[in-house]
Amino acid sequence: xxxxxxxxxxxxxxxxxxxxxxxxxxxxxxxxxxxxxxxxxxxxxxxxxxxxxxxxxxxxxxxxxxxxxxxxxxxxxxxxxxxxxxxxxx
Numbered sequence: 398x399x400x401x402x403x404x405x406x407x408x409x410x411x412x413x414x415x416x417x418x419x420x421x422x423x424x425x426x427x428x429x430x431x432x433x434x435x436x437x438x439x440x441x442x443x444x445x446x447x448x449x450x451x452x453x454x455x456x457x458x459x460x461x462x463x464x465x466x467x468x469x470x471x472x473x474x475x476x477x478x479x480x481x482x483x484x485x486x487x
Contacts, residue, residue, distance in 0.1 A: 405436035
């Protein structure tokens with residue numbers, strides 16, 4: 398089932414409501430499963446670069462089929478496959 402504009406706008410409104418509770422200004426982007434932008438909002442006073450960052454987070458979330466918060470948690474965890482291999486001392 399595809400993400401509708403109405404559903405994407407509900408996500409945006411929820412994020413904006415939470416930002417207001419926290420007294421912060423954000424940009425929020427919602428992408429479909431293919432990483433295509435469906436909805437976007439930048440709060441008054443939010444930094445300009447947040448527009449790009451929020452879209453990048455949304456695309457990454459779609460690409461990995463994970464919430465962006467989960468991706469952020471895993472970003473600090475080292476993966477043994479990502480580390481260069483050392484030659485054994487002889």
